Amino acid sequence: MNAAQEISPVNSSPRRPVDSLDTPVRVSPEGPAPVVAAEPPKLTVKNLDAWYGSNHALHGVNLTVPPRSVMAAIGPSGCGKSTFLRCLNRMHELIPGARAEGTLLIDGQDLLSRDVDPVTLRRRVGMVFQRPNPFPTMSIRDNVAAGLKLNGIPGNHHEIVERTLRQSALWDEVKDRLDASALSLSGGQQQRLCIARALAVQPEVLLMDEPASALDPIATAKIEDLIHELKERYTIVIVTHNMQQAGRVSDQTAFFYMGDLIEVGPTEKIFTNPSEKRTEDYVTGKFG
Numbered sequence: 001m002n003a004a005q006e007i008s009p010v011n012s013s014p015r016r017p018v019d020s021l022d023t024p025v026r027v028s029p030e031g032p033a034p035v036v037a038a039e040p041p042k043l044t045v046k047n048l049d050a051w052y053g054s055n056h057a058l059h060g061v062n063l064t065v066p067p068r069s070v071m072a073a074i075g076p077s078g079c080g081k082s083t084f085l086r087c088l089n090r091m092h093e094l095i096p097g098a099r100a101e102g103t104l105l106i107d108g109q110d111l112l113s114r115d116v117d118p119v120t121l122r123r124r125v126g127m128v129f130q131r132p133n134p135f136p137t138m139s140i141r142d143n144v145a146a147g148l149k150l151n152g153i154p155g156n157h158h159e160i161v162e163r164t165l166r167q168s169a170l171w172d173e174v175k176d177r178l179d180a181s182a183l184s185l186s187g188g189q190q191q192r193l194c195i196a197r198a199l200a201v202q203p204e205v206l207l208m209d210e211p212a213s214a215l216d217p218i219a220t221a222k223i224e225d226l227i228h229e230l231k232e233r234y235t236i237v238i239v240t241h242n243m244q245q246a247g248r249v250s251d252q253t254a255f256f257y258m259g260d261l262i263e264v265g266p267t268e269k270i271f272t273n274p275s276e277k278r279t280e281d282y283v284t285g286k287f288g
């Protein structure tokens with residue numbers, strides 16, 4: 001199935017359809033808007049290389065992600081999108097034989113530095129995976145609270161569980177059965193539960209690796225709406241193989257191909273006027 005045949009959720013939300021991305025910018029009659037100093041990036045990636053043994057999977061990736069924005073990583077299967085994401089919270093180094101080199105800054109702080117405890121880092125940079133992976137033996141409530149206990153986070157865990165379930169748009173569906181097994185939820189609910197679990201420890205950055213690819217169109221639309229809401233507070237990097245989804249949810253898009261970051265820029269530019277021929281061929285479906 002190609003991207004064009006995939007989901008086309010009802011467009012009832014602020015999600016932007018790809019074909020309306022090139023709306024002209026209106027110039028105000030009062031003259032140009034005041035210049036606002038650009039905020040420093042939340043994430044800065046410099047010369048990032050990653051290997052699995054001798055397989056050089058990422059080659060010198062450079063990009064920045066502004067705070068409270070969504071970056072989509074797109075590209076054909078095997079091009080390094082998941083590897084890139086796992087480098088951002090140092091899960092890459094957990095794979096036997098895998099290593100990464102380069103500079104990764106969060107608010108200017110070097111994440112790859114030996115002084116940074118990877119567990120603390122993973123609290124600041126949360127991750128949601130392709131397949132919902134709730135802890136199967138735990139209740140809905142305990143799944144959300146799991147990270148709070150693991151990290152020894154004080155406070156009223158009942159309140160935090162309710163707040164994060166509301167934030168992940170699941171509360172109304174589960175409030176009467178918080179002690180039921182997480183596995184009693186549908187796939188889409190399980191994925192929102194995993195998002196709640198990631199949010200409970202109050203991360204700053206949320207990484208999502210094809211979070212909707214195992215879900216039906218309605219559940220996918222809910223996740224996309226949620227991403228829109230979450231970006232008011234969080235910086236999000238999402239891998240998706242679905243280009244319409246990238247167009248709907250992201251501010252910037254990064255196109256990866258065979259371990260290279262070919263091009264990164266505003267999503268509307270990547271989809272309507274990319275600088276690189278390979279980007280154009282990919283987004284117009286010439287290969288993939």
Ligand SMILES: Nc1ncnc2c1ncn2[C@@H]1O[C@H](COP(=O)(O)OP(=O)(O)O)[C@@H](O)[C@H]1O
Nearest residue numbers: 052055057076077078079080081082083084095
């Ligand atoms: N756990 C792993 N062990 C060894 N090689 C891996 C592993 N994960 C990915 N790779 C290799 O790294 C490259 C990039 O893969 P990946 O990041 O999973 O791509 P994508 O997410 O874009 O499909 C591929 O050549 C893949 O075979």
Ligand SMILES: [Mg+2]
Nearest residue numbers: 081082083239
């Ligand atoms: Mg992947």
